[in-house]
Amino acid sequence: MVNYYLPMARRSDHTRQELHQMALKAAQAIVKRRGLRGLSTRRIAKTMGYTPGTLYQLFADLDDLVLQLNAKTLDELYEKCREVDFSKRPEAVLRELADKYMEFVGTAPRLWSAIFEHSLPEKHNLPSWYGERVHNLLSLAEKALLPLFPADPQRRLHEAYVLWAGLYGITSLAGAEKLSETEDPKIMVESLIRNYLAGLRVNSSAG
Amino acid sequence: MVNYYLPMARRSDHTRQELHQMALKAAQAIVKRRGLRGLSTRRIAKTMGYTPGTLYQLFADLDDLVLQLNAKTLDELYEKCREVDFSKRPEAVLRELADKYMEFVGTAPRLWSAIFEHSLPEKHNLPSWYGERVHNLLSLAEKALLPLFPADPQRRLHEAYVLWAGLYGITSLAGAEKLSETEDPKIMVESLIRNYLAGLRVNSSAG
DNA sequence: AGCCACAATTAAACAGCGAATAATTCATAT
């Protein structure tokens, strides 16, 4: 009789979890260098020292793997952004968050754009664990807005969305298009934060 | 002797320009229904009633075709946005622009996200004619800001860029469903315009 | 020790892809 309850020892030198980690690290390295379109199951497998079939024991398909890679990217950005000093004034915190964001994107632009270049087949929806990663990041911006709307978490989340999306728009446009090389994305983000926050104060006190 | 100066008549029933148009229309229909990942040379060719090889006489490669499809999309959005009444107040004009923009995106979300999902291979840069399409749209937002900064076109462009990038970010994130499913992008855009413009007035009059 | 059960891994196959090339078709200029 075989023991069905404990996992049988692996044939090779790596546990399932190790393999999972190896695959994501391999994929991350490939996307960093060659972009999402340079990623393939065969390339990942070769980088790991395995064959493509093994990947299908760790992931449902390549979409699943990319989704988990993107979640990992979001996690790493989240960890980087958690370091900011949230005791400062909202505007200063948001500026620091934006700085971390842009620094992160700048060091691995292909890894970052993989998040937006990837799209799921029609049938599938985004898994909830992916949405949680996005929410984590948003909660940081929301946290920065806490002094502004201490009693309205919903409002806080809403404004955090707008600022986050604006940040994304600026960085992605600046990254993809060098038409306006006179425009510095850093200054644009600065404008966004300063003016939007000023507008928030005006419109809140007025209405 | 052959006449090198006048184009030889086509073998089939369509001129080169007609074929070019047919290819883009076919690609547009496919992307509308199946998304960018459902697009292939074989599918385009079959839709046109030709074979894949013909496409390579009209386009350098599939990337070129997708780029021209995206330019066409930007053109169609531009034509739609030109209809707004630019005699109104800046905030009203910007809101109308945003409305047209989001209505357009809403009717063909897959066509729109193709703009962001597509990325060129490392070697190539975006052609200038593509950047012009983006600039056209940008100039509409700049036009709306004319009453606010009548003597500072550079400032106008800067603020237009920030606003447009924000709109771009909100719609693309909402369209790709990489952000919240609960937040309504329309309300977010409303917030962006109202607060950013309010901030502009405050910060301009103050400093 | 020997063997069995079964998980892990691989090798092979399939359909489809973008792209390049050779072969073919066919409208026109002479």
Add this chain to the structure above:
DNA sequence: ATATGAATTATTCGCTGTTTAATTGTGGCT
């Protein structure tokens, strides 16, 4: 009428993601 050369197709190549069957290897049991 025929040769010319552009337009179109058929074929081929090396890829791709994914599935399947075959193989390998390991731990449990007698």
